[in-house]
Amino acid sequence: xxxxTIVVLKVVIxxxxxxxxxxxxxxxxxxxxxxxxxxxxxRIAFVSIVVLGVGTLQVxxxxxxxxxxxxxxxxxxxxxxxxxxxxxxxxxxxAAALAxxxxxxxxxxxxxxxxxxxxxxxxxxxxxxxxxxxxxEGAAAAGHRARHRSTVAALGARQRGDLMPVVVDIDVMMARxxxxxxxxxxxxGITPTNLAVLKNGRAKAVxxxxxDALCEVLECQPGDILRWEA
Numbered sequence: 739x740x741x742x743t744i745v746v747l748k749v750v751i752x753x754x755x756x757x758x759x760x761x762x763x764x765x766x767x768x769x770x771x772x773x774x775x776x777x778x779x780x781r782i783a784f785v786s787i788v789v790l791g792v793g794t795l796q797v798x799x800x801x802x803x804x805x806x807x808x809x810x811x812x813x814x815x816x817x818x819x820x821x822x823x824x825x826x827x828x829x830x831x832x833a834a835a836l837a838x839x840x841x842x843x844x845x846x847x848x849x850x851x852x853x854x855x856x857x858x859x860x861x862x863x864x865x866x867x868x869x870x871x872x873x874x875e876g877a878a879a880a881g882h883r884a885r886h887r888s889t890v891a892a893l894g895a896r897q898r899g900d901l902m903p904v905v906v907d908i909d910v911m912m913a914r915x916x917x918x919x920x921x922x923x924x925x926x927g928i929t930p931t932n933l934a935v936l937k938n939g940r941a942k943a944v945x946x947x948x949x950d951a952l953c954e955v956l957e958c959q960p961g962d963i964l965r966w967e968a
Contacts, residue, residue: 744810747802747806751803751806754795754799755799759796761792762789762792766785766788766789773785774947775928777932784840787840788840790832794829794836795829795833797829798826798829798830798833801825801826802826804822903966903967904939904964904965904967905964905966906936906937906939906941906963907962907963907964907965908922908933908937909937911956911963912956915957917955917956919934919937922952922955922956925951925955926951926952928948936948
């Protein structure tokens with residue numbers, strides 16, 4: 739390998755390392771801010787995986803730099819060179835594992851429609867052909883049943899001392915809009931688990947951004963979702 743080739747490769751490595759440091763210093767904080775609506779543990783896990791992934795690329799670049807130096811010196815077949823190769827292989831394996839974990843983390847944070855979602859959409863299309871009066875009567879009855887369940891659940895939890903006297907009526911609006919938990923969670927940008935916690939009245943607080951998204955998707959006012967009962 740000629741000296742000019744080695745110099746070019748080292749320049750490429752330097753540029754890549756500078757870019758990776760810029761990602762860690764600039765992009766990662768912006769990513770943290772962008773994930774403000776997520777749970778704290780989810781933000782920490784996601785950002786940590788990204789930082790460690792960039793770190794594996796940096797380790798890979800430094801090891802390649804050292805190998806290129808040994809090529810220039812003619813000592814590429816020394817014992818230390820094979821150590822660098824082992825480190826490169828380890829960095830690749832760690833990067834692959836982090837990518838797999840990151841993929842799983844992002845998939846759990848998104849509502850997946852799947853066959854059940856497709857079935858729900860087909861059901862919605864079929865319901866469009868029902869008479870308007872019957873649709874309204876069905877939505878009103880479903881909303882009444884959901885409101886009754888929310889009130890009973892809130893009263894039971896309040897007797898146990900679990901909740902404040904604020905009743906969450908997301909079930910009511912979901913029944914009126916013929917919308918399931920998975921679909922609603924996907925459209926407002928939270929996990930179905932977090933939506934279930936909020937819907938069942940077990941949440942200690944709700945973000946304004948989440949409330950805004952709920953009102954926008956369900957086409958309602960905050961008073962349609964939250965109410966206070968003494």
